[in-house]
Amino acid sequence: MSSRKVIFYRVQDSIMPTDMWVRMCQCGPGPRESLPTSRHSSLPRFLLLGLPFLFCSGREPALFKRPQPHFITPRLASAPATAVTQFTPPHCALALLHSLTGKHSSGSASGCARQPCLYRLCPHPLLLDSSSSLPNGRQRPQPCSHRRIAVLSAPRREAAAVPELGARSAMAGRLVLALPVLLFLLLVGHCRGGKIGICYGRNADDLPGPDKVAQLIQQQSIKYVRIYDTNIDVIKAFANTGVELMVGVPNSDLLAFAQYQSNVDTWLKNSILPYYPATMITYITVGAEVTESPVNVSGLVVPAMRNVHTALKKAGLHKKITISSTHSLGILSRSFPPSAGAFNSSYAHFLKPLLEFLVENQAPFMVDLYPYYAYQNSPSNVSLNYALFSPQSQDVIDPNTGLVYSNMFDAQVDSIFFALMALNFKTLKIMVTESGWPNKGAAKETGATPDNAQTYNTNLIRHVVNDSGTPAKPGEEIDVYIFSLFNENRKPGIESERNWGLFFPDQSSIYSLDWTGRGNVDVMTGANITSANGTWCIASANASETDLQNALNWACGPGNVDCSAIQPSQPCYQPDTLASHASYAFNSYYQQNGANVVACDFGGAGIRTTKDPSYDTCVYLAAGSKMSTMNSTSLPARSGSSPNPSAKCVTSLLFMLAVAVAAVML
Structure with a gap:
């Protein structure tokens, strides 16, 4: 040896x-x-x-x-x-x-x-x-x-x-x-990442049939859909599509489900078992926002959930289909600052057994979150930029924890987390089963516009896909279902209640939305958006010098815009003004991000125009140019956000x- x-x-x-x-x-x-x-x-x-x-x-x-x-x-x-x-x-x-x-x-x-x-x-x-x-x-x-x-x-x-x-x-x-x-x-x-799904509400009399809807969802490569009942035609339409379905037990059925196990067994036999697993039913929500119901049915939720679990166990599906119940943010008595989040004590009679059931069955706490309402109800305290994930928003610091919040969505999620932590349920996963922005509203609902809806949902998707997490749980993946697939013309209430959709009844898009969170893709064709014909993005005459300078710095830095043309002795340096240089940078970012309305926001410092701003030898990018067809750069990430998980996971794998x-x- x-x-x-x-x-x-x-x-x-x-x-x-x-x-x-x-x-x-x-x-x-x-x-x-x-x-x-x-x-x-x-x-x-x-x-x-x-x-x-x-x-x-x-x-x-x-x-x-x-x-x-x-x-x-x-x-x-x-x-x-x-x-x-x-x-x-x-x-x-x-x-x-x-x-x-x-x-x-x-x-x-x-x-x-x-x-x-x-x-x-x-x-x-x-x-x-x-x-x-x-x-x-x-x-x-x-x-x-x-x-x-x-x-x-x-x-x-x-x-x-x-x-x-x-x-x-x-x-x-x-x-x-x-x-x-x-x-x-x-x-x-580990590389699964946060999921983005869509809510398919049907409270309308002008919607396409379930088969056409299933085809539309497949065309958009949407993999997760929430419906609010167990309509057989809808469930059958999603058979063999690869789409994971979240079905619901309406509040009106809670009494029958809570009283008799036989009612639940019959429901499962008729509404679920004949179509599973061809239709991939992964979640059952028992009751929806019961604390908002005009009739107090909250006490029926947990008994109904237990009966559904028993029925699933008899069928051998209790480990394949997860049971939970959705809630509104109104279940909290306090949500600001996030660290002070606390559940309303009047719901204690059903909340503690509910949370124990979720832990016992490894189910998520489901909540519907709407930053739009926070802004609409208190615009003097909640800025539009803060609600829309805008990079120009003013950060909010939680005085108890020192955590910095750059958007309302994170603040709402963390208020739920701290409320759960106060009851010793901090390990529960939080799932957002509804979130979105209305595309139309009454005269007083000034924030309900297609542009704002597109901005919010685009930034929300990117936030989820990037696994940014929240200040309290950075890097934590979270699943979100966007509300809603269609406008629903039979819903009661103010104008905005009927206008949360992404598509018109003829299946044309109300506004384009990138479901990948990493580029700008037309949701109807799936093709890269190269530019809106004949539109450019320039500096707004109403923007302050501070806003212009901050936006210019971002565009030429994190925004990955090539700003060499506005350097001394270069074609677009003259006139040597902040507005001129900002206009060139804004337009470059706008075009290389598909001429998407969101890409010309810059916190209100940018504005679109149909007049070509090119002059002399300074040429502004336009539709069809090489740069305008590139995959987009993500909107600016706030401090503390995580890098794109796909890149991290691919590298690791x-x-x-x-x-x-x-x-x-x-």
Whole structure:
């Protein structure tokens, strides 16, 4: 057996002034060699699973520094023996480094013994330093808690004391192969992201039939739909479409459902079982906003839910279909500031058993949230920009927590979260089963316009898809159903009540909406919107210099607009005025984002025009130009928002796939 020596490295914690020692197992003496290219090389290679790669080879590993904290890939020739990089893992993880050997490259017949080396990694940037002598004495660093690196090694041993390859080493080898697969599957689940669905209300006498509606929803690639009953024609229309359906038990049926189990069993037998699983029914809402009902039926909700659960259990579907009940924000007695969110004590008789049922069955707390009403009912306290997710809105700071809110939606979600936390139910997932903005209203409802509806829903979708979370729960994915698919002309109340739809009865869109949250796509054709014919975006004459400057800075920065044309000596520098430069930048952003009305908002600093603002050699982008057909840049993200999860997940999945392949090849 070839000789084997153990080399200790000092690990320096760049945050805490602490030296640690890590054991590196290396095969016997010999000159330093380049990183091997053959899988049959005798030189050991270390793979750090789930984190940046750490490659070792040769006899005396040397430090191989890189200026940027990126993955270090193996060099195929003349590479230093060890490649390491500084990195900060997101949380403590257990990493397995396994030394794999084969035939000795220098001709040794026996090769090297193999032995796994383990250490625990903690969330601090770590830098592997050059090899050093052993610490004095036999003591080794103590295992870390959550802030240190634990070195799992024994005192230095001679070669004869190192065991040959056996069951423990073979098990470690199998673990090397299994861990990437397990981590890959975990990442697939993690990358689901927030879901965007649509509410399909039918309180109208001019709507297309369910079959046509199902086709429309498929054309828009909408995967989640909420209906408010169990209409058989609607349920059948969504069979074999891949659309997940949330069905409802109306408030009018709660008494029958709460009183007799047989009523629920019959309902399930007639309305659900014949069409499942061809129609993918995933949720049943038992009652809707019962606290707003003119008849007090709140006490019937939990008994009805339990009977529905019993019926599903008899059919073997209680783990496939989730039961909950929807609520309005009126269930709170206080919602501002968000940290003071509290449930109305008069609902305690049904609320506590309801929450216990949800926890017991791993169901979400469902709530309908409408920033529009907060703005409409109190425009002096809630600005339109704040309600619309506008980047120009004034942030609101919660005085109790210091959390900063840039939009009303997040504030409403967090008020529910804090109310749940006050009752010790903070682990409940919150699902928003209705949210939207009216496209038309009465004369006094000045905020109910197609432009505002498009702005709100576009920004809401982006907020959800980006997994921005909320200030209290950053990065937390949340599912949202937009209200509503159609205007409903038979709904009672003020004008706006009948005008929340995205589509007219003839299935043409009231305004375009991008369901992906990452571009601007016409919801009727699915094609990229290149430009509204003959429209440009320029600075509004009514905008203040401060607003123009802030919007210009954003457009040329986070907005990814190429502003080189308005630099000195460039075609659009003259006239050297703020309005002129802002107009050029605004229009560039507007056109490269599909000439969408939302992209010319800039907090009210932008305005659309049908007159081409080009002059002399300064040419403003227009429909059909190369830049105007590019995929859009997302609206500006507020501080604390998360990067696009698709990019993060794709990167993570590709990385884990590479790890899996590397492990197999090793």
